[in-house]
Amino acid sequence: MKRIFILILLIVSFSCKAQTIYPLGTYDIVEDNYYVKDIENHHDDIVGVWKWEDGDDLFEITLEEFEAYQDFLVPTELQDRIFGKYKYIKDGDLVSEVVDVDTLPDFKLTLIYSSPTSYRVFIRDCVSETGKTGEFILISATTATLRLWNGEGVKVNYGNGLEWALPTDITLVKQ
Amino acid sequence: MSVFSGADLYSVYWLAQNGRIADLSNFVMFVATPGQSASADDDTLYAMTISNPVQFNNVVSSLGVVPDLIDQDYGRKGINPNVSTELNEKRLAEIIKERKYGFSLYRGNRNDLTEWTRIKIKSNGAIRENNCN
Numbered sequence: 001m002k003r004i005f006i007l008i009l010l011i012v013s014f015s016c017k018a019q020t021i022y023p024l025g026t027y028d029i030v031e032d033n034y035y036v037k038d039i040e041n042h043h044d045d046i047v048g049v050w051k052w053e054d055g056d057d058l059f060e061i062t063l064e065e066f067e068a069y070q071d072f073l074v075p076t077e078l079q080d081r082i083f084g085k086y087k088y089i090k091d092g093d094l095v096s097e098v099v100d101v102d103t104l105p106d107f108k109l110t111l112i113y114s115s116p117t118s119y120r121v122f123i124r125d126c127v128s129e130t131g132k133t134g135e136f137i138l139i140s141a142t143t144a145t146l147r148l149w150n151g152e153g154v155k156v157n158y159g160n161g162l163e164w165a166l167p168t169d170i171t172l173v174k175q
Numbered sequence: 176m177s178v179f180s181g182a183d184l185y186s187v188y189w190l191a192q193n194g195r196i197a198d199l200s201n202f203v204m205f206v207a208t209p210g211q212s213a214s215a216d217d218d219t220l221y222a223m224t225i226s227n228p229v230q231f232n233n234v235v236s237s238l239g240v241v242p243d244l245i246d247q248d249y250g251r252k253g254i255n256p257n258v259s260t261e262l263n264e265k266r267l268a269e270i271i272k273e274r275k276y277g278f279s280l281y282r283g284n285r286n287d288l289t290e291w292t293r294i295k296i297k298s299n300g301a302i303r304e305n306n307c308n
Binding site for chain 2: 028072077124131152154155
């Protein structure tokens, strides 16, 4: 009976391997089992609806936080992640609208923490079926700039031949 | 970017998914980059082989149709043109291991193309270099 108890104790102790928590922006992690957590609540500064308007043009993004998001390729790694959706109206006509906030692998918009005021942006344009990278920089609590550019390298058989349809250099206001 | 880009990796997966790589075991992809500055001293040379076809094909089936997925993964991992060549190299080796991409990464000697060093990550997170000559 004592041996069985020790065996159970050993199994439980191995299966309850501690998960280490790291703050956002931690990259070089050795452990297999960890959680990159928004300990200082930086994501609160960007979650919500951001809008750019210029005459009949409007670009609106909605950002949501997914706490302890489990990456489908590395299930032992949890992260607090930001995913989003967008709507673009040009000259009063709807150009593109993402209705749902999708996570990986079908994401259309994700922001990754670089610093308390700067985030890397990865966005997919539903019109051209291509993506851009970029930077979202908080200028104030209610204002941010969004700049997009092409990522490094060339992807084979990429996109559908249509031109990029979304604005690439704008200032957004939090709603 | 001083190492293979996310676009480079995606392109290999796309080629495999669409039957454009006849023999995975003999496939080698090379990249030469200007590194972090205009100085030739910063130039880099890397090669990749598909060392684990099972892992590679798992990724092909899950990532092959999502071309920007690896780009955002690079962002999550902090691989970008603004960090040092050494850090990008280490993080690329880490991401290959963590994500089970199925690749092996090699650093070449830009002055002697017969000299190649395999870059791996040890369990303690340090780089292990194996000379291939």
